[in-house]
Amino acid sequence: xxxxxxxxxxxxxxxxxxxxxxxxxxxxxxxxxxxxxxxxxxxxxxxxxxxxxxxxxxxxxxxxxxxxxxxxxxxxxxxxxxxxxxxxxxxxxxxxxxxxxxxxxxxxxxxxxxxx
Amino acid sequence: xxxxxxxxxxxxxxxxxxxxxxxxxxxxxxxxxxxxxxxxxxxxxxxxxxxxxxxxxxxxxxxxxxxxxxxxxxxxxxxxxxxxxxxxxxxxxxxxxxxxxxxxxxxxxxxxx
Numbered sequence: 001x002x003x004x005x006x007x008x009x010x011x012x013x014x015x016x017x018x019x020x021x022x023x024x025x026x027x028x029x030x031x032x033x034x035x036x037x038x039x040x041x042x043x044x045x046x047x048x049x050x051x052x053x054x055x056x057x058x059x060x061x062x063x064x065x066x067x068x069x070x071x072x073x074x075x076x077x078x079x080x081x082x083x084x085x086x087x088x089x090x091x092x093x094x095x096x097x098x099x100x101x102x103x104x105x106x107x108x109x110x111x112x113x114x115x116x
Numbered sequence: 117x118x119x120x121x122x123x124x125x126x127x128x129x130x131x132x133x134x135x136x137x138x139x140x141x142x143x144x145x146x147x148x149x150x151x152x153x154x155x156x157x158x159x160x161x162x163x164x165x166x167x168x169x170x171x172x173x174x175x176x177x178x179x180x181x182x183x184x185x186x187x188x189x190x191x192x193x194x195x196x197x198x199x200x201x202x203x204x205x206x207x208x209x210x211x212x213x214x215x216x217x218x219x220x221x222x223x224x225x226x227x228x229x
Contacts, residue, residue: 037220091158
């Protein structure tokens with residue numbers, strides 16, 4: 001089995017500040033993928049960033065970066081210079097061969113609120 | 117281009133009735149997934165289709181749930197004899213084979229009274 005833990009149910013951050021959303025995972029597979037998705041109030045899931053377990057460098061996509069610490073099984077999402085539009089639910093997810101590479105296991109999410 | 121579409125957007129039904137939820141994936145995507153999101157929870161995997169292969173049904177919670185995918189495109193998720201615990205948002209996603217990114221639809225909010 002694989003498990004994702006997001007320990008921050010809610011966060012409030014001042015606009016323009018950086019924010020780190022925590023994610024730890026538990027999988028026994030040596031090869032796996034880590035994902036972050038954003039879910040605004042509209043309900044649609046928006047892909048943000050992907051990190052492969054064998055990638056040497058931390059993934060970055062614009063203002064999003066993934067702080068990947070393999071030994072600690074940690075994959076925190078960092079959002080730089082937060083904006084009001086970043087207010088949403090954020091979900092961490094993992095895929096691994098033993099669970100079926102294509103299927104994602106999601107955490108319970110963190111609700112991020114950006115304060116003007 | 118068109119994204120993943122789902123219909124209906126909202127469905128209210130009475131306990132014991134059957135419901136059908138539809139998903140139109142992105143054209144050309146060979147993989148299609150169904151997930152369920154209960155209130156305040158993350159997404160729970162239900163079923164996965166890949167091309168003409170047999171679907172992975174390992175996430176279906178009971179035999180009241182079934183899904184089919186016709187012609188490698190449109191998929192229908194059927195819930196028979198609905199129960200109140202089936203109330204959730206049902207999300208569909210599609211992707212290219214073994215691609216990392218799954219593209220999600222807007223979901224169908226199912227309410228069982």
